[in-house]
Amino acid sequence: MTTLATPSHDRGITTLTLDSPANRNALSATLVGELTEALAGCAVDDAVRAVVLTHTGNTFCAGADLTAPPEPAAFVALMRAIVALPKPVVARVTGHVRAGGLGLLGACDISAAGPGSSFALTESRLGLAPAVISLPLLPRLDPRAAARYYLTGERFDAEEAARIGLVTLAAGPEDVDKALVPVLDGLRRASPQGLAASKELVTATVLRSFEQNAEDLIARSAALFASDDAREGMTAFLERRDPAWVL
Template identity: 40%
Template sequence: MHYETLNIDIAERLATVTLDRPDLRNAFNEQTIAELTAAFTALGQVESIGAIVLAANGTAFCAGADLNWMKKMAGYSHDENRADAMQLANMLRAIYLCPKPVVAKVQGDCYAGGMGLVAACDIAVAVEDAHFCLSEVKLGLIPATIAPYVIKAMGENAARRYFLTAERFNAREALRIGFVHEVATAAALDGQVDIIAKALMANSPNAVREAKTLVRDIAGQSVTDALVADTAQRIANIRASSEGREGVRSFLEKRKPSWLA
C-alpha cells in the first residue's frame, strides 16, 4: 500500500511506522487514521517482523486532530460524527490489538489524540523535553475514543485530573504517573528505543504475542477459580507449543533458540 502521511521502514525484523506531516505537527486527519489502521493491520500479519516502533518526523510527535479535519467535523450530523469517531476508535484498537509489540518513540510534544496513539502502544519512551496535554475540554469536547487506552496507561486518578484540567505536563510527570515507561535525552532517545526493540526481538515471537494478550486479558480481573483455570490452560498451551518446547530445549542444551539462529 502507498502511504502519503506515513513512512514505513522494515530492517532486521524491526518495522518503523513514522508519522510524516511535520509541517502540521503530525496532526492527524481521516487519511492518517486510515493509513495507520491499514499499516498496523498489515504489519501485524508479517511473520518476519518482531517489533514495531511508532515514531514521528519533526518537532512534535502528534498535535492531535488536524484543524482542517476539525472544521469539516463542525458541520457533520450526529450520525456522521459517530461514523468519523468510529474510524479513530478502530485505528487505536488496531494498534492496541496488533499481534506485534509496539514501542512509541515520543520525540516531541504529544497532545490530545496523540496521547491516544502513545497509550495504545505497549511501551513508550519520551524525550525529556516533550510535553503532554489532554486539551479536549478547552474546546468543549471530551477525550472519549482515546479514554480506554489513556486511562489504562496513566491510571484513573491521574486521568481524572488531566481530563478535567487540560493542564500541560512534562515528560517527568508522564513518567511519574506511568504514562510513559522511560524518559531519555534527545541524544539518547534512538539508542534507548533500539535497546528495547532488540530485547523484544530476542524473545520467542509466539511467547511475546501470547504475553501481550495475557496482560490485556488478565489486567483488572479478580482471582477467581475461572481465572486460575484460564492461566493454567495458557501455560499448558505454551509449554506444548513448538516454540515453547524449543525454548526449553535450547536453554537446557545451552544454545541459542531457533528464532535467534
C-alpha cells in the same frame, strides 16, 4: 499521493513514521487510514517482529486535524488495532503530544519520551472531552493524575508522563534511541509466539475497555463535536483567540 505514515524495516523492526509536519502530524482521516492499513500489513508479515511508531518534526501528534478529522469510529479502530496487534508496538517520542495523540501513546505497549517532549489533554479547553481516547488511557493512567489532566488541560513533561503511566520511560538527558536499545534487543530475542502470548496477557484489560465502552464513547464524542461549545472552541483555536467562556 503523499504518504503520511512512512514505513521502514531493520532486523525485524518495522518503523512507521508519522510524516505530516505541516499540520504537526494531526490525526486527519487520511493519516488514520494509512496508519491502520500499515498496521494490518505488519500483522500478517512474518518478517515483522515488532513495530516502532515515531514522527518527523517537533510534534509526535497534535491530536485531531480540525480541518479534516477522522470519524470517531475510525480512530477507535486504529487504537484497537495497535492494542490487538499480535506484535509489540513501541512509541518513540521526541516532540510534543496533544489530545488524540495521547490515545496513540496509550494504545502502544512500550513508549519512550525524550526531554523535549510535552503532553497535554486539551479537549476540555475546546468544549470537548477525551472521550474515545479514554479507552486505552484510563486502564493505564494513575486515576488522580487522569482527573487532574483531563479537567485542567495542563501541560506536563516526560518525567511526569512516565510517573502517571502514560509512557514507559523518560529518556532524560540521554538520547531516546539509546534508551530503546535494550527494549528492541529484547523484542528481537523473543519468539513471535512468545511475544503474541505475552502481549495478550498485558493488554486484556485494555481490550475489555474497548469491548465494553467503545460504542458509548463514540456516540459521546460525536455529540460533543456537534455541540455549540465545540464549535466555539474549535473556531477560537483556529483563530488563535480565547473562546468566549474564558474568565
